[in-house]
Amino acid sequence: LTILQSGTYHGDSDLQLERVDVFYNEAAGGRYVPRAILMDLEPGTMDSVRAGPFGQLFRPDNFVFGQTGAGNNWA
Structure with missing residues (x-):
């Protein structure tokens, strides 16, 4: 699956496009936004x-x- 920096799908695989909604939501204009x-x-x-x-x-x-980091302190 190839999503360009513009958010558009690049490719010709119907199978990939069929399952694109697993990782992306389709916004206006056919632009895909990561879920x-x-x-x-x-x-x-x-x-x-x-x-x-x-x-x-x-x-x-x-x-x-x-607003501030944890100073690399992990619990």
Whole structure:
């Protein structure tokens, strides 16, 4: 399955397109948006995802982050 940075499907496989809704929701104009909730205590990580090549695919309200990190403390 190939989703371009614009969110459009690239390919000719009907089988792949049949199951695209497992990982993506189809938005207006045939644009596919990942079905994902991104969570982290560090806001910088989310900024990196947004600034990346596929950052525009994600819905802004699916980013959940804290105001400060945990300082690499894990429980």
